[in-house]
Structures are given as C-alpha cells and as structure tokens.
Amino acid sequence: MKISMTYLTDVMKRLLDTPSPVGYYEKMKPVIEDIASDLGYEVTYDNRDTAYITVAGRDTSKTVCLSAHADTLGFMVRGINKDGTLRIRALGGINHANVEGENVTVHTRGGKTYTGMLVCEHHSAHAFDDAKTMVRDDNTVFVLLDEFVKDADGVRALGIRHGDYISIEPRFTLTDNGFIKCRFIDNKAAMACSFAVLKAMAENGVKPKYNTVFAFSFYEEIGFGGIVVPNDISEYVAIDIAILGPDSDGSEQAVTICAKDASMPYDYSLTNRLIAAAERSGCDYAVDLFYRYGSDAGQAIKGGNNVRAAAFGMGVYSSHGVERAHLDGIENTARLMLAYALEG
Numbered sequence: 001m002k003i004s005m006t007y008l009t010d011v012m013k014r015l016l017d018t019p020s021p022v023g024y025y026e027k028m029k030p031v032i033e034d035i036a037s038d039l040g041y042e043v044t045y046d047n048r049d050t051a052y053i054t055v056a057g058r059d060t061s062k063t064v065c066l067s068a069h070a071d072t073l074g075f076m077v078r079g080i081n082k083d084g085t086l087r088i089r090a091l092g093g094i095n096h097a098n099v100e101g102e103n104v105t106v107h108t109r110g111g112k113t114y115t116g117m118l119v120c121e122h123h124s125a126h127a128f129d130d131a132k133t134m135v136r137d138d139n140t141v142f143v144l145l146d147e148f149v150k151d152a153d154g155v156r157a158l159g160i161r162h163g164d165y166i167s168i169e170p171r172f173t174l175t176d177n178g179f180i181k182c183r184f185i186d187n188k189a190a191m192a193c194s195f196a197v198l199k200a201m202a203e204n205g206v207k208p209k210y211n212t213v214f215a216f217s218f219y220e221e222i223g224f225g226g227i228v229v230p231n232d233i234s235e236y237v238a239i240d241i242a243i244l245g246p247d248s249d250g251s252e253q254a255v256t257i258c259a260k261d262a263s264m265p266y267d268y269s270l271t272n273r274l275i276a277a278a279e280r281s282g283c284d285y286a287v288d289l290f291y292r293y294g295s296d297a298g299q300a301i302k303g304g305n306n307v308r309a310a311a312f313g314m315g316v317y318s319s320h321g322v323e324r325a326h327l328d329g330i331e332n333t334a335r336l337m338l339a340y341a342l343e344g
C-alpha cells in the first residue's frame with residue numbers, strides 16, 4: 001500500500017495556508033472537515049475542539065490514537081503603541097530574533113484581517129546605535145501594520161483590539177530535490193501524513209488492526225494539546241517533528257522514534273513495537289532522545305490519562321524557526337504510521 005506524496009504535499013500546502021496559532025481553531029476546523037469529507041470520513045470534536053476521525057478496526061476490542069497537533073506558534077495583540085504599532089505576546093516557544101521581518105496577519109474578533117510585519121523597536125542600524133544588539137523579545141518586537149495609521153486611535157478605528165490573534169506567514173518553498181523550507185512544518189507535515197494514511201486505507205478498502213482515532217489538537221505548543229484523551233483510547237502516539245541536534249542519530253530523510261522527551265521516557269513496549277514496525281516496513285528510521293521537547297503524548301500522561309504513550313516524526317532542522325525537512329523523512333513518517341495502524 002503506497003502513500004501518495006503528491007496528495008500529501010498538496011494537503012500540507014493547504015494546511016500551511018490555513019492560519020492556526022495556539023487556540024485559534026476557527027479557520028482550521030472547516031479545512032479538516034473538508035479534507036476528511038473528501039476521503040469519506042466524519043469529524044467529531046471534544047469541548048477543547050480537538051478534532052477526531054475514528055476508523056473502525058478489524059479488532060474492535062481496543063482503540064488506539066495517532067495524534068498530530070494542528071496549532072502553531074503565533075502571537076496575540078497585547079497593546080497598541082502611540083505610534084500605531086502593536087505590542088505582542090507570544091503563543092508558544094517563539095525565538096523573536098528569528099521572526100524579525102516576517103509578514104503577519106492580524107485576525108480581529110470581528111472577522112477582519114490586516115497584514116503587517118514584525119519589526120524590532122530599534123529596527124535599522126542606519127537610525128539606532130543598538131539595532132544589531134538589542135535583545136529581541138515580546139517587549140522590543142512590534143507589529144508594523146500595512147495601513148496608513150499614525151496613532152492608537154487609528155488602529156482602533158480599523159477594529160483591532162487587545163486579544164486579537166496574529167498569525168505568521170509560513171513562506172512555503174519546495175526544492176526540485178525534495179527539501180521543504182517553511183515555518184510550521186511543525187506540525188502541518190504530520191497532519192498531512194495523517195490524511196495521506198487515511199487516504200491509503202480508504203482507497204484500498206483496508207481497516208486498521210484496532211479502532212484507530214486520528215486526533216488534531218489546538219493547544220500542543222503551550223503544553224495542553226493531549227491533556228484530554230477519550231476514555232476508550234489505550235495507546236496514544238503523537239506524530240510530531242523530530243529534533244535534530246548534537247546527539248541526534250536521525251536526519252531530515254528519516255523518521256525518528258522518540259525514546260525520551262524533556263520530562264519522561266516513552267512507553268517501553270509501545271516504543272519497541274514502533275521500532276519493530278519500522279524494521280518490518282523498511283522505513284529509514286532512527287531512535288533518539290529529544291532534549292528540550294514535549295509532545296501531545298507526554299501531555300496525555302501528565303493529564304492523568306491511562307494510556308501508553310509514544311511519539312515519532314520527520315527530522316526537522318531549525319525547529320520553531322524557518323524549518324527545513326525533506327519529503328523522504330515525511331514519507332517515512334507516513335509509512336510508519338500506516339505500519340502501526342495496520343499491524344499494531
């Protein structure tokens with residue numbers, strides 16, 4: 001059974017084009033529903049708006065979960081400066097130096113959108129002595145709106161208010177030899193893998209081994225995405241980016257199975273089964289510890305859910321910045337998901 005990489009890449013682009021900073025599910029939910037409906041699946045939600053697609057297994061005595069968080073890093077408007085720039089508060093682990101100069105969209109609660117760019121308070125070495133050395137953080141990086149506004153009243157007249165969401169442009173690039181460069185490969189590549197696996201099962205008329213729930217959460221980047229797990233789920237596998245660092249065995253071409261994140265080792269027997277599934281299906285894979293990292297699976301454990309937890313994903317360079325991955329690593333991730341779904 002093959003994973004369609006053309007389909008996966010198209011879905012990934014569509015997901016990347018849909019802004020979903022932490023907790024901003026309004027635009028992403030209809031897209032998830034539309035992609036699922038095209039494949040013949042229905043979507044249900046819990047009260048945290050985690051989306052679930054449930055596929056009945058050949059053996060219905062057990063239910064497992066493959067989750068891919070749908071939220072990304074972003075900002076919220078926290079204030080309006082006298083000069084009409086917006087003061088911000090980060091949602092998730094943003095490196096402010098990395099987003100300077102990036103295009104953003106402000107989403108008002110009244111349904112309007114305005115573009116702008118992220119600028120440092122001392123934005124140019126031509127005008128400020130410390131433009132190169134000023135620390136970039138929530139207090140020194142502002143949104144400069146692409147509007148003719150000169151003061152706070154002008155901004156309020158646009159309908160922009162404290163608490164409005166700000167999304168960052170992903171800037172998708174795919175090279176001829178398969179490298180993807182953009183923001184939010186974390187975690188829209190994993191979401192796209194989920195849909196590619198659902199497509200493969202639907203088109204081949206194949207059922208997973210056990211009831212399998214594909215989950216898409218909206219609070220992973222702040223540590224709460226997997227904290228609520230439906231009661232019938234006994235295994236929770238998070239599909240999320242794999243960290244590439246000084247001790248990594250993984251690569252952008254491979255899928256990495258996470259043995260331990262920042263706070264816990266993942267379940268011993270489930271992790272061993274994932275390693276066996278990778279071997280059996282001929283995936284290019286590695287096993288690594290992810291240092292300053294958490295996932296929906298770890299959050300499920302911290303939430304007190306009675307599940308075995310595991311995680312794996314595509315190797316991603318420069319995570320939480322402008323990230324880079326490779327189609328081979330994404331395909332290996334989808335193939336391991338399919339192997340786990342079909343054989344446990």
Ligand SMILES: [Zn+2]
Nearest residue numbers: 186187240241
């Ligand atoms: Zn992630």
